Amino acid sequence: MSHRYKVREIAQQAGLSEATVDRVLHHRPGVRQNTVAEVHQAIADLDKQRAQLRLNGRRYLVDIVMQTPRRFSDAFRAAVEAELPAFAPAMLRARFHLWESGSTAQMVEALRRLRGSHGVVLKAQDQPEVAEAIDRLVDAGVPVVTYATDVPASSRCGYVGIDNHGAGLTAAYLVDQWLGPATADVLITLSQTVFRGEGEREVGFRSGLRGTGRGIVEVSDSDGIDATNERLVLEALESHPAVEAVYSVGGGNLATVAAFEKLGRACRVFVAHDLDADNRRLLREGHISAVLHNDLRADARLALRLILQERGALPTEPARPVPIQVITPHNLPA
Known part of the structure; x- marks a missing residue:
């Protein structure tokens, strides 16, 4: 042998x-x-x-390209920067291309303009034009890892993030259990319907509540930006007086809480995603019931490793699914 x-x-x-x-x-x-x-x-x-x-002695330049609310991009940027030294003796540097809202064309142009990249970590819309832009990068020898939301029709070398459908099912379970026998409806907030990960969470959530008799009211296209989200949530609450719970898929949670308070409405259950600074505060203050969280540093480490594997700099290891953590005010990590 x-x-x-x-x-x-x-x-x-x-x-x-x-x-x-x-x-x-x-x-x-x-x-x-x-x-x-x-x-x-x-x-x-x-x-x-x-x-x-x-x-040893190798230098790699990795591009982080994300359309996402700043509170999330700030947290992921800090995670990437904390993980870069762990790949010594190689020297990894990261360039960040981050914005909160924009079109598919803007994303495609940002990917087209990358120069000298050894790999890309990408959070982008699941659109044919984005898949084509990814394919062009890969054809040019630049591996792409999708993060948090996938573009599966592309030739990306891997996806890093939680099982979004499973996260939606988990959120539905928590909301239904905490509401108990009350016949309350649920508000679901999304930043953009073109992000596959958010769509998978929504599908999981709706399937998890099927048969419970609860109505689901959807708010979308806020880009997770507070000012836009507050206006949309206010309109939804005024039109649906039975809403007493929230599943926040796309963020903007300060605005959602503010909308309930402006109308003097009680939110009995609030399930959100990601332990950013806003959600930590809302958890501590009791405005959010639970956060579905994954370790951003572990995400960053895996995404960077997949790029180095694709370049032949590290041995291939299977990418394992990222586990979902249910964080409450009582197990909030430091």
């Missing part, structure tokens, strides 16, 4: 004889399980060391 390392190399790493290593590699009998484990650990260590040699 051929192997990517010579038997002598593995034996030296493991501190075993070449004959023993040869027996393990060829699955011959007469070798203890702990010896087999030592050989496999030695191979894993050699993989890591080879990756370090490939990374």
Whole structure:
């Protein structure tokens, strides 16, 4: 059986004889399980060391391109900057292209103008023009990782983020359990319907509430910006007096809380996404019941790793789904 390392190399790493290593590699009998484990650990260590040699002295420039509310882009930017040193001895730098609202054409133009990039982390609309822009980058040798919301028809090398449909189902479960027997309706707020991740959350939420008899009132196209969101939520609440709960998919939660307060309406359950500064405060003050959260630093680390893997600088490892954490005021992380 051929192997990517010579038997002598593995034996030296493991501190075993070449004959023993040869027996393990060829699955011959007469070798203890702990010896087999030592050989496999030695191979894993050699993989890591080879990756370090490939990374040594290399410089990579990664572009972070996102249309998202500033409170989220600020949090993700901090996460990326905190993770960059972890890839030493390689030197990673990041350029940030961040804006809150805009058209698909603006996103396509931003991707077209990238120069000298070694990889892109992208939060963008799931539109054919965006998929084509991603394909052009990939064809030019620039790997693209989609983040938080996917563009699956493109040739992106991976998606990083939570299971959005599962998040919607989780939100529906929490809302229905906390409302109990009350016949209350639920407001769902989205920033833009062209973001696939938000659409998947909405579908999961609606399916989770199917059969409960609860009405769902939708507010969308606010871009998650507070001023726009407050106006839209006020209009929805005035038209739907039975709304007593909120599932916030796209943010703008300060504005949603303000709208309820302006009308003197009680919001009995409020489930949101992401532990940004606004949501932390709203959780502590009791305005939000729970936040569905994922570790942004873990997201950033995985996205950067996928880019380096695609460039052959790191060994390939399977990307695991990002787990959803249900955060309440009582388990709010520091």
